[in-house]
Each structure stands twice: as C-alpha cells, then as structure tokens.
Amino acid sequence: MDELNEQRQQRIKKLDQLRRAGVPPYGGRFEVKDRAGHLIKLHGEKSKEVLEQERIPCTIAGRIVALRRFGKAGFAVLQDGADRIQVYLKKDLLTEQASLITEQLDLGDWIGVSGVLFRTKTDEFTVEVRQLAFLSKALRPLPEKWHGLTDVETRYRQRYVDLIANPHIHQIFVTRSRIIAAIRSFLIERGFLEVETPMMHPIPGGAAAKPFVTHHNALGIDLYLRIAPELYLKRLIVGGFPRVFEINRNFRNEGISTIHNPEFTMLEFYVAYADYQDLIVLTEELLSSVARQILGTTVIDYQGATIDLTPPWRRWSYRQALCEVNGLDPSVLRRRDEALAAAKRLKVPVDPQAPLFKIVNDIFEETVEPNLQQPTFITDYPIEISPLARRKDADPSLTDRFELYIAGREIANAFSELNDPLDQRERFEQQAAQRNAGDEEAHLVDEDFLRALEFGMPPTAGEGIGIDRLIMLFTDQASIRDVVLFPQLRPERQP
RNA sequence: GAGCCGGUAGCUCAGUCGGUAGAGCAUCGCCCUUUUAAGGCGAGGGCCCUGGGUUCGAGUCCCAGCCGGCUCACCA
Numbered sequence: 029m030d031e032l033n034e035q036r037q038q039r040i041k042k043l044d045q046l047r048r049a050g051v052p053p054y055g056g057r058f059e060v061k062d063r064a065g066h067l068i069k070l071h072g073e074k075s076k077e078v079l080e081q082e083r084i085p086c087t088i089a090g091r092i093v094a095l096r097r098f099g100k101a102g103f104a105v106l107q108d109g110a111d112r113i114q115v116y117l118k119k120d121l122l123t124e125q126a127s128l129i130t131e132q133l134d135l136g137d138w139i140g141v142s143g144v145l146f147r148t149k150t151d152e153f154t155v156e157v158r159q160l161a162f163l164s165k166a167l168r169p170l171p172e173k174w175h176g177l178t179d180v181e182t183r184y185r186q187r188y189v190d191l192i193a194n195p196h197i198h199q200i201f202v203t204r205s206r207i208i209a210a211i212r213s214f215l216i217e218r219g220f221l222e223v224e225t226p227m228m229h230p231i232p233g234g235a236a237a238k239p240f241v242t243h244h245n246a247l248g249i250d251l252y253l254r255i256a257p258e259l260y261l262k263r264l265i266v267g268g269f270p271r272v273f274e275i276n277r278n279f280r281n282e283g284i285s286t287i288h289n290p291e292f293t294m295l296e297f298y299v300a301y302a303d304y305q306d307l308i309v310l311t312e313e314l315l316s317s318v319a320r321q322i323l324g325t326t327v328i329d330y331q332g333a334t335i336d337l338t339p340p341w342r343r344w345s346y347r348q349a350l351c352e353v354n355g356l357d358p359s360v361l362r363r364r365d366e367a368l369a370a371a372k373r374l375k376v377p378v379d380p381q382a383p384l385f386k387i388v389n390d391i392f393e394e395t396v397e398p399n400l401q402q403p404t405f406i407t408d409y410p411i412e413i414s415p416l417a418r419r420k421d422a423d424p425s426l427t428d429r430f431e432l433y434i435a436g437r438e439i440a441n442a443f444s445e446l447n448d449p450l451d452q453r454e455r456f457e458q459q460a461a462q463r464n465a466g467d468e469e470a471h472l473v474d475e476d477f478l479r480a481l482e483f484g485m486p487p488t489a490g491e492g493i494g495i496d497r498l499i500m501l502f503t504d505q506a507s508i509r510d511v512v513l514f515p516q517l518r519p520e521r522q523p
Numbered sequence: 524g525a526g527c528c529g530g531u532a533g534c535u536c537a538g539u540c541g542g543u544a545g546a547g548c549a550u551c552g553c554c555c556u557u558u559u560a561a562g563g564c565g566a567g568g569g570c571c572c573u574g575g576g577u578u579c580g581a582g583u584c585c586c587a588g589c590c591g592g593c594u595c596a597c598c599a
C-alpha cells in the first residue's frame with residue numbers, strides 16, 4: 029500500500045469512528061458568530077488579566093492547519109480566511125463526544141468551536157474551547173508545515189492546496205480582487221457604466237491576434253472567442269452610452285510565457301467627447317490612486333527595482349524616443365535604406381523585405397521598450413500599426429495614441445478613436461490586404477461595425493489596460509501564473 | 524517552436540565511483556492537561572516520471588518520449 033493510500037485509509041478509519049459515535053463527518057450548517065481576524069483585531073492586544081476578567085465568548089470555524097497534542101489536552105491552529113488563531117482543546121472542559129472528536133482530528137479537517145478568549149503561559153492569544161462541532165473530514169494530508177508546498181507544477185495544478193499551504197499566495201489573490209474592485213469604483217464614480225459584451229464573436233476584431241475558434245451547433249456557425257471587446261464597446265458609444273467600461277477576459281491563441289496566458293483579463297473603457305490626452309491624465313489618476321488605496325504608496329518595488337507612480341509621468345513621442353535612445357537621425361523614419369542600416373548597426377534582426385514602418389517598429393520594440401522602467405507614455409504611433417486610431421490633425425501619418433510602459437512592459441494602450449466610417453473602411457481594407465499577404469493577425473473587415481460608425485460615433489477616446497500585468501506589478505510577481513488562479517497548463521495524466 | 528535545468532515516500536529534499544533506497548515533517552503505536560517547527564521511545568510507507576538500451580548489476584550511464592520551470596521567438 030502506498031503512503032498516500034495509507035494516510036487516506038487512516039483518515040477514512042477516523043471518519044468511520046466519528047460516524048459510529050453519531051458525528052456526521054460531513055456536517056451541515058454551523059453558525060459562525062466571529063471571524064478570527066476580527067477577534068484578533070478587537071482583543072488580540074489585551075493582556076492575560078484583562079481577558080480573564082472579561083471572559084469574552086466567541087464562535088469560530090476554520091481548517092486545522094497545526095495540531096499539537098499531548099495526552100489529555102492539545103492545541104490546534106485554525107485557518108480562517110487569511111488569519112490563523114490557536115484553539116485549546118482540554119479534555120476536562122469538553123463533553124464526552126467532543127473529546128472523542130478531538131481524538132479523531134487530523135490536519136486539514138474543518139471544525140467549528142465555541143469558547144472563551146484567553147492567553148496561554150507563553151502569551152499566545154487562544155480560544156479555550158467549550159463546544160466543538162466537526163464540520164468536514166480531509167482525506168488527504170496537507171503539505172509539510174515548515175516548507176509548505178513549493179513544487180510549482182503542483183501549486184498551479186492544485187491551486188487549492190497552494191492557497192491552504194501558502195498564506196502569501198492567498199494574499200496575492202485578495203490583493204488582486206481589491207485592485208479590480210478599486211478600479212471598478214474609480215470608474216463608476218466618474219460616471220462610467222459597466223457593461224458586458226459578447227465573448228463569442230462571429231468576426232474576431234479589435235486587436236491584432238490569433239483567435240480561438242469554436243462552433244455553435246444550433247446556428248451551424250463557427251465563432252471566435254474574443255481577442256478584444258473594443259468594437260462592441262464602440263458600438264455602445266454609437267448607441268448613446270457616453271462612458272462605458274468592461275473588465276473581462278480576452279482569449280488569444282498564442283504562446284504561453286511568464287507574461288502571457290491564453291486567457292487574460294482586460295479593462296477597456298471609452299469616453300465620448302474626450303481625446304487621448306484626457307486619458308493620459310485619467311490613467312495617471314487611476315493607477316496612482318489605486319496604488320495609494322491598495323498599497324498605501326505610489327512608490328512601489330518591482331523585482332528589485334523602485335518604480336515611482338507619482339504623477340505626472342513622462343510623455344515621450346514614439347519617434348523622439350526611438351531617435352533619442354539610439355542616437356538616430358530622424359531621416360531613418362522616412363528612408364527604408366537608412367532604417368535597414370540602423371537596424372543592422374543596432375543588431376536588431378529584421379526582415380530585409382519588410383516595409384519601413386515594420387523595420388522602424390522592430391527597432392522601437394527592441395531598443396526602446398525594455399528601457400521604459402519608470403512609467404512612460406509613448407505617444408503618436410504611426411498609422412500603419414494603429415488601424416483603429418484617429419489620425420493626428422498635424423500629421424496624418426501619425427495617430428492620437430499612446431501606450432503606457434512600466435517596468436519595460438506595455439500596461440495600457442489608448443487612442444482617440446477613429447470615428448470616420450470612410451477612413452475606417454479604408455484601414456480595414458488595408459488590413460485585409462496585409463492579411464491576404466500572409467499576416468494572420470491583421471484585422472478582418474467588420475461590416476456591422478462600419479455600419480454602426482455610419483450612424484455617427486461622437487469623438488471618443490478609448491483605452492485598454494492589461495489587468496494581470498498590472499496585478500503583477502502591484503504584487504511584485506514575476507510570472508503571470510502567480511496572479512491568475514488557474515493558469516493554463518497541459519492536462520496532467522488523470523490523477 | 525528552440526536551448527538550458529528539473530521530475531526519488533503525502534510534503535521538503537539527500538543519494539558519492541554503477542553494487543540491497545535515505546533524512547526531516549506527515550502517518551501508525553505507546554507516554555505526556557499551556558504547546559507553538561512541542562517532546563520522548565518504537566513502527567510502517569517507494570511505478571526513483573514513462574519506455575527502450577548498455578551492463579553480471581541502473582535512481583545513477585545512453586537514447587526516445589511525457590510533464591514542469593527559465594531563457595529566446597510571437598504576443599498584451
């Protein structure tokens with residue numbers, strides 16, 4: 029018999045013993061009157077004498093994560109959410125049935141207890157148990173108490189165990205939830221309406237990416253899991269909602285890495301009558317206020333580097349940044365031969381057949397992006413790589429667009445939206461041509477979206493923020509898998 | 524997709540030159556009514572990721588594969 033089976037059998041044996049004693053091993057309702065964290069906050073600082081005098085009753089529940097028994101008494105540590113509290117189980121104070129339950133307890137079991145708060149000889153804040161309810165039996169042992177669970181594969185595959193064994197992981201996901209809640213309330217306070225748009229699209233659009241395909245049987249059509257909500261949110265601006273946002277999943281059928289999960293969470297928001305400059309200010313306010321609210325500071329530590337989110341952040345135009353970082357003459361932006369030569373000199377691998385904008389962009393991504401550690405708005409992107417953005421009035425080869433970089437990564441992408449339906453049709457057609465030329469990620473022509481624009485979309489600015497990467501930044505995590513509860517992995521062999 | 528690293532008890536890890544598979548925690552038994560990595564004595568527990576090969580003999584060497592991590596490529 030292998031070891032897991034042996035431990036499982038032992039626990040099933042205890043489960044039977046509970047059942048024979050009339051204790052259901054998988055009980056029903058338990059009236060929790062207190063939370064460990066709240067008790068600690070309210071009474072955790074009180075002295076032994078004060079606690080003895082006040083005799084504060086309490087009723088809590090949780091999972092047993094530590095058990096120290098000696099003869100006719102023992103201590104258990106209950107995990108209640110993010111908090112742990114010690115309980116004292118003394119035979120003299122318990123009913124016969126409760127004593128019997130105590131004898132059958134294992135690490136991992138769930139119990140509910142009622143008792144009185146006190147302080148032990150060693151000054152530990154503790155519940156002296158008078159009543160004990162058995163709530164649920166764990167058949168599998170918890171990971172080792174000292175090292176916990178560290179095997180990354182098991183941590184991701186069995187996140188439930190990771191969350192039990194590693195309180196700091198638990199905390200990351202609490203923080204994640206708080207950040208998203210803070211973003212949501214920031215936007216709602218500013219008059220945004222939260223909406224939900226389709227996850228299944230007949231035509232994937234709003235980003236350059238490879239989609240997942242699925243099939244609807246009754247309709248007899250293929251559908252695509254959305255790569256972005258953008259085109260639907262803009263339809264809503266056309267429909268007359270002046271401020272909308274959506275926080276939801278996007279799906280992209282591409283590689284997996286420390287910064288890519290096939291499904292990831294995206295915030296997109298759209299503001300009618302505004303332009304991308306307004307969004308620069310809004311983004312500074314949003315991220316710095318969330319940082320203050322959740323982390324208590326706008327100066328954060330990310331993977332050993334200090335990042336200052338105190339506004340204002342640097343604004344740097346795409347072309348200027350490219351030339352300044354590499355000491356290039358602006359003529360490289362106009363002449364393909366010069367751009368190729370610059371790429372070669374800078375050791376940026378480029379396709380010699382590629383068009384000018386592609387060569388320039390490759391140089392940009394290779395040389396500028398990784399150096400943008402402090403928050404930086406890169407503005408005025410070329411039109412060829414911005415098929416949904418409005419042209420700059422002063423220079424129609426550029427767009428009213430910015431991307432926000434922090435810690436060398438793109439965190440946000442925003443622009444004044446293209447609301448000219450005729451220009452949008454031309455851009456789609458250019459994209460379609462790029463697609464025919466072999467670019468699988470170029471946009472498809474979305475006739476219904478064009479129809480919507482023809483009904484008239486007010487001037488609008490829109491932005492997308494990658495929530496997972498933002499959470500990584502705010503929780504100092506190097507891998508997206510550590511901020512996504514159930515990251516995508518290859519299926520394991522049936523356990 | 525490529526390169527590098529890893530996979531040994533439930534967990535965390537050792538395993539030398541190829542020679543009967545080890546520790547701590549966990550589990551089981553006994554002792555113990557204020558411990559906190561409780562303690563003491565004793566015991567059980569292994570598909571060494573999978574499949575081939577070399578060898579008298581493979582956890583160890585070779586080949587192929589599976590799973591994971593990191594780096595790179597693509598991307599947000």
